[in-house]
Amino acid sequence: MTRRCIYCGTEKDLSKSDIIPDALTSAKIINPNVCRVAHNNKFSDMFENEVIEKLALITNELDVKSSKGNHYASYLASVIVDGTEYSTKMSTETELFKQKIMRSIDGKSIIGPIDKIKNIKGASDENVTEIDINQLEIEKKIVLDLSVFFGKSMYRLIAKIAFEWYCLNNSVTDKLSEFNSIINFITTGEGKNPVSIVGNEKIYHFFNQMMDMGSHTLISYVDEDASVNILVSLFGIAIYNVRLSDYVIPQCINNILFLTINVDAKKSYFKYSTLEEMEKEIENGFYQMGEFNGLKIMCPQNFNDVTMTNKMMYYSCNFNKKELNCCNDMDDKLLALIRKQLDQVLNISALTVRGLKRFVKEHREAIDKGIVFNPFGTNKKAIFMFYLIFICGKTGKKVQSFEDLTSFVKNKFSGKQIAISDEICEEMKQEMEAVEEYARIISQGAVIIENMKFD
Ligand SMILES: [Zn+2]
Structure with a gap:
């Protein structure tokens, strides 16, 4: 059978489309039935790049980098040093004072490496002050404009992700007229918007419990009115509902779909045609171990099957649009909800080999010199990372291996992801500082991390 583009039906020059743009995820999923220019490459300029650019802070913090450029995205931040505010585009904190010269917002000061500053015309002993950045409190303020989550570009991107993923799972290899409305919205930005944002806070809690923070999740369901819908949870920050078609299209038989992609690139996935089929599989996934006071004691056949939890969650949730409480407008309540989700994602340190190696690489110079904690330091995430390096060196x-470290963290903090409070941060710092030669131990730990395997 001839394969054709799912957007326009051409059989010429088909290409592999990254269903979720490469710069927004650490694991690829691909739809191969998309024509190269009009419905793949052009989407970048039409709506994808705008979203990618505006979410740079999030992808950077979650250690997601584009494989094309192989670099972390830079974002706009303001840095307050000794009471003066500087505005800059930054990608890592350690690069801040090394190369760049930054101008203060009031235009009265500049800051940068001393040799560069002294070379500036008009610089003299009177107007140049040398400061030790290790002895000063540096506050970083980041501004993320939340309107990106409610913008037309975001809606088009979310519709594209849902449409290409659903087609992939239903082996759609041609343009189907049933999808005309959503295709029109994705390709032109006009017509009826099929995307709305889930407003029910309970659904967000539910996702938070089931999925790691920072992961992407896609779920399809058939609504009470028989329409086919996809839920798209982007980084666990905003959850969208996409109405794909008004009824189940006969040739698309798989309508119970689930996928989650973690920040460490691991995927969990299942696909069924009906709820009944899934129900049967759940039942078969357990065996009766015994009986206690008349209650059957059931046990999973395979403890390593992580999708079983997701299946049971799907089964218990009974998705329907009324319950989801969807809307399109940026109202205050929804804004507060998204801000809360965002804060959680940014304050959580997910433990990944990639993130650890990146941290060691960026802090190599300081580690070689011998780490001295800034007495006024407030960077909780950095303390957590140094602590992990310290543990590797100390034990x-x-x-x-990374597995050893993961189980250590799981034991100590009961979980692979921890929200670092001021108290935990202070405890970690004290534990390190109690050991006289902690700088040397950190340096040994850094070598262990550099040698850890990457999968
Ligand atoms: Zn096309």
Whole structure:
């Protein structure tokens, strides 16, 4: 059978489309039935790049980088040093004072490496002050404009993700007229917007419990009015509902679909035609271990099957649009909800090999010199990372692999992701500072991390 573009039906020059743009995810999913120019490449300029650019802070913090450029996205931040505010585009904190010269917002001061500053015309001993950035409190303020989550470009991107993913799972290899309305919206931005934002806070809690923070989740369901819908949770920050078609299209038989992609690139996935089919599989996934006071004790056949939890969650949720409480407008309540989700994602340190290696690489110079904690330091995430490096160095042979470190963190903080409070941060700092030669231990730990395997 000839494959054709799912947007326009051409059989010429088909290409592989990244269903979720490469710069927004650490694991690829691909739809191969999209024509190269009009419905793949052109989408970048039409709506994808705008969203990618505006979410740079999030992808950077979650260690997601584009494989094309192989670099982390830079974002706009303001940095307050000794009471003066500077505005800059930054990608890592350690690069801040190394190369760039930054101008203060009031235009009265500049800051940068001392040799560069002294070379500036008009610089003299009177107007140049040398400061030790390790002894000053540096406050970073980041502004993320939340309107990106309610913008037309975001809606088009979310519709594209849902449409291409659903077609992939239903082996759609041609343009189907049933999808005309959503195709029109994705390709032109006009017509009826099929995307709305889930406003029910309970649904967000539910996702938070089931999925790691920062992951993407896609779920399809058939609504009470028989329409086919996809839920798209973007980084766990905003959850969207996409109405794909008004009824189940006969050739699309798989309508119970689930996918989640973690920040560490691991995927969990299932696909069924009906709820009944899934129900049967759940039942078969358990066996009766015994009986206690007349209650059957059931046990999963395979403890390693992580999708079983997701299946049971799907089954218990009974998705319908009324319950989801969807809307399109940026009202205050929804804005507060998204801000809360965003704060959670940004304050959580997910433990990934990639993130650890990146941190060591960026802090190599300071580690070589011998780390001295800034007494006024407030960067909780950095303290957590140094602590992990310290643990690797301190335990010597015990923590050698990423798996060792993960189980250490799981034991200590009961979870792979932890929200670092001021108290936990202070405890970690004290534990390190109690060891006289902590700088040397950190340096040994850094070597262990550099040698950890990457999958
Ligand atoms: Zn096309």
